[in-house]
Amino acid sequence: MSTPVATHPALAPLRETGKLFALAGSVLAACFRRPFQFRELLEQFWFTASVTILPAALVSIPFGAVIALQVGSLTAQLGAQSFTGGASVLAVIQQASPLIVALLIAGAGGSAICADLGSRKILEELDAMEVMGVSPIQRLVVPRVIATVLVAVLLNGLVSVVGVLGGYFFNVVLQHGTPGAYLSSFNALAQLPDLYISEIKALVFGFIAGVVAAFRGLNPRSGPKGVGDAVNQSVVITFLLLFLANLVLTAIYLRVVPAKGA
Template sequence: MSAFRRSGALPAQAAARAGNGLREFGRMCSLALDVLVAMGRRPYQVREFVVQFWFIASVSITPAILVSIPFGAVISLQLGSLTSQLGAEQFNGAAGVLVVVQQASPIVTTLIISGAGGSAICADLGARTIREEIDAMEVLGVSPVQRLLVPRVQAAVCVSVLLNGLVSVVGVVGGYFFTVVVQGGTPGAYLASFNALAQLPDLIISTVKAVLFGFLAGVVASYRGLNPKGGPKGVGDVVNQSVVITFLVLFFVNTVLTALYLQLVPAKGT
């Protein structure tokens, strides 16, 4: 009988966890909507936005550059090996650049924004929450969303766009170096294949991903930072949770956007 009760308790626990997860997801979506609405309201927190923008950029630029170089190198070396086996070396440039711009840049941006910027946002808001600063602001009639969340999310979006462009440039330059210098490719063939297959929508979808990723990273970090449990230890827990949740959400969104783009936008020359 006790074993039956234990086995019956497992589905109940799973259902309870699923219900809690759905409620958390709904609250996060509600917070995202509140942030979007508050972005169009005055007063604009320009000073706070500049401070947050500079902080997130300062902790993200160097890691982004250091990560983008091996990304471009690995992609170029792997594609160079495959195209050499197939006798299609002339497509090295196009394949490498398209992979870097469409996929590698948004993914690196995701890792950096969620790991460096998002964790800092979550820790800051979590510390403010356990010190009851958020409750004090609400008592005084100051909106925490307008005062704290909006400038942080906006800063995350702007830094994400800039990082995406930076990673694209560094990745393309690194890919060119490893393809032409290391593997002995032809510079003219590299550039010609890129011009033949690359198109403006490739850059547009990369920028759209960067904007959406920055917004989601800021919202997830803000939501977890506003809901710590257990004092200082709880702040550390929500920081870890925010990074993991952001990774899962952004990789899922990246997959959906990539699939839609490949289905809706025809390849150049088709």
């Protein structure tokens, strides 16, 4: 007896993708529905920020240093040392900063969200909420997703500043660059839309991390092992989607916004 097309195992990834997008749409719709869970939002915001702010600040220093050292070495080979500062700062702000924040949120906050929702699911707490007429998405998922978005946007500014300062220090101290050349090249190449795209990336990445974590937490296999597998899957899937979204957003930005001086 043949397997129906709709339930064919080969189409399982497509079905899961559709469910993920359906959850994302439900979350966006529930954001504007009352009552809004402000207390839950504040608790989740504080938890996510507390577990990511220090690692984000510490990780941004070596990231900024590596980018500054690599760019400085390359520009020295090309005889364009005067552009080291601008190239380093743009790389940190546009690419490294939002990715660092999103990866840390997915690894720390996202895994906690997935584990929390997954444990509630296998203990049938979510089913009990639905029986009482309470939407788990509006009550639990929306505050967590909004919290990840807010933390990602705010932490992105911190990581950008720390990464730029780290790159400045290592370029000036280790590569004997001049502070004036570093700052002048930054002013010559950077523009305000570079900061805008960085914050937009952080917002989108935070939303992806929150939705994927919630999706896997709401759909675990039975038992504690199923919850653990869901946490691992949420982190891996989030990483893949983040890099894909970064590619798409970067390509759109470079096509829409002309480079400074072009």
